[in-house]
Amino acid sequence: MAIRTSLCDLFDIKHPVLLAPMAGVSGGALAAAVSKVGGLGLIGGGYGDADWLIREFNAAGDARIGVGFITWSLARQPQLLDLALTRNPAALMLSFGDFKPFLHYIRDAQTKLIVQVQTLEQAREAVDAGVDAIVAQGTEAGGHGATRATLPLVPAVVDIAQGIPVIAAGGIADGRGLAAALALDASGVLCGTAFFASDESLANNNAKQAALRGSGDDTERSSVFDIARGLDWPSDWNLRTMRNTFTRQWSADIDGLRRNLAAEKERFEASQTADDTDVAAVIVGEAADLIRSREPAQATLHRMISQAEHRLRRVGQLVDPIIKD
Numbered sequence: 001m002a003i004r005t006s007l008c009d010l011f012d013i014k015h016p017v018l019l020a021p022m023a024g025v026s027g028g029a030l031a032a033a034v035s036k037v038g039g040l041g042l043i044g045g046g047y048g049d050a051d052w053l054i055r056e057f058n059a060a061g062d063a064r065i066g067v068g069f070i071t072w073s074l075a076r077q078p079q080l081l082d083l084a085l086t087r088n089p090a091a092l093m094l095s096f097g098d099f100k101p102f103l104h105y106i107r108d109a110q111t112k113l114i115v116q117v118q119t120l121e122q123a124r125e126a127v128d129a130g131v132d133a134i135v136a137q138g139t140e141a142g143g144h145g146a147t148r149a150t151l152p153l154v155p156a157v158v159d160i161a162q163g164i165p166v167i168a169a170g171g172i173a174d175g176r177g178l179a180a181a182l183a184l185d186a187s188g189v190l191c192g193t194a195f196f197a198s199d200e201s202l203a204n205n206n207a208k209q210a211a212l213r214g215s216g217d218d219t220e221r222s223s224v225f226d227i228a229r230g231l232d233w234p235s236d237w238n239l240r241t242m243r244n245t246f247t248r249q250w251s252a253d254i255d256g257l258r259r260n261l262a263a264e265k266e267r268f269e270a271s272q273t274a275d276d277t278d279v280a281a282v283i284v285g286e287a288a289d290l291i292r293s294r295e296p297a298q299a300t301l302h303r304m305i306s307q308a309e310h311r312l313r314r315v316g317q318l319v320d321p322i323i324k325d
Contacts, residue, residue, distance in 0.1 A: 003178075003308060007165045007188035010112065010133060011090055014038030015305050016188030017178065018114075018167060019195055019297075021045065021068025021093055022143065022283070026192075028059030030200040033297035035063045035090075038305075042093055045069040045084065047231070048077040057087050066090045066114075070144075071097030072234060078102075085109040093135070096144060096237055103129060116169070116190075118146035118237070123157045127164060134161060135190050138170030139221070142193045142285030144237045145170065151184070158185040171216075173287035175307025179315070182308070193287040194304070198297040206275040207282045208294060214242050216286030222251045225281040227258065228268040242282040246271075 007016040017039040019026055023046030031041025043056050045067050053067075067084045071094045074080060081102055084092065092106055095116035106113045115126040116135035126134050136157040138150025150170040158166045165188070168181035173194035181189045195201060197208040221240045224247055226233045233239075241247065246268065250257040257264060271279030284291075 003182070003305065003312070005165070005182070005187040007133065007167065010165055010187075011040050013040050015301065016182075017301060017304060018042060018066075018188065018190045020141075020143075020169065020190050020192030021066075021095075022192045022196070023047065023070070025196060025201050025203045025283075026068075027200075027202040028056035028061075028063075028065070030195060030198060030202070030297055031056075031065040032060040032063035033198070033200045034195070034301060035060075035065050037298040037301050039301050040064075040066060040090060042066040042068045042091070045074070045080065047073045048080045050080060050083055053080065053083055064090050066092060068093035068095065068114075071095060071099055071102075073097075075101065081105060085111060091132070095135070095137075096234070099126075099131075100129060114167070117157065118148055118153075120156055120160065123160055127160060127162055131164065133165045133167055133187075135167045135169050136186070137190075138168075139240075140171030140216075140286040141169055142196070142219070142240050142287075143283050144233065144239050145221070146237055151180075154181065154184045154186050171286050173290040175304045175309070176311055177287070177290075178304055178308040179311035182312070183315070191304075193284045194291060194300055195297050196284050197291055197294050198300060199294060200297050204275040206277050207280070210242055210277040210282045211284045211288055212292060212294070214282070214284065214288045216289050218243050219284065219286055219288065220247060220251065222247060223254065224250045224257060225268075227254070227261065228265055230265065239281070239283065240285055242277075242284060242288070244280075244282070245278040246280075 005016045015038040019034040019041040021042035021044035023044045026044035034041035066089045091112045093114040112132040114133045117123045168186040169190040
């Protein structure tokens, strides 16, 4: 049994699974690994570094991949869009900010545009603009996000999408999540946490081990790491990470963090250099419970598809067959 949806047709892929463009984690090797086994890998353009982008596009070799950007940050370095489009990506994904100023450049390059949304108002803007696909991101997701939960958000976005493929994101890391997303009428899923600890991931070894030991119960949304990194994130979105010594100290005392920012920023930067996960951010979502081993990305994707096929068959058996008169 093959799982084929409109998302597969849109991107000419075998499996309706996309790698989330995790900043600093989804590099060329990981994106290529996902694409080569039938999904679509997206490089995480993050906050914008031309040299890094060039290196990771090169690391992907001849694999057919896409790229994603943080939209408000891209607006400050629009030349990075030109750089990405010269690589003829299979798709370009924009998240967190106004995508419309970039729309005609992407259209002129004949590149498919995916827009990630967290509210129905954002979804309507994407529909009105005629984007190629919409990611409906629930708050369960790792990294930046908002407040809506995946389960009710996805079908609500589907209802207003006018046939545009909707991709579910947030809390999905195995075949059960993929099957559930398809049952909600999503056309596929976008997964980050599922691939965070993959062999090809750019996350450091300590972060991977922390994610594998962790649980969704150990995650929270806050702004402490954005403040420590000096990132001026819009207030609509904050960051889901694993709790650690740093979040326990400052999550409930943002004013105190700001008062001590010089020293705490130095402490945070030192922790990143040392891969010290007691202070540095481990950016995964509530699906951390579902990842328990280091393995190649292809093993994760193959297991996800196999498990989803099994679950969909089982669900089908719960319904009595239609008997025609």
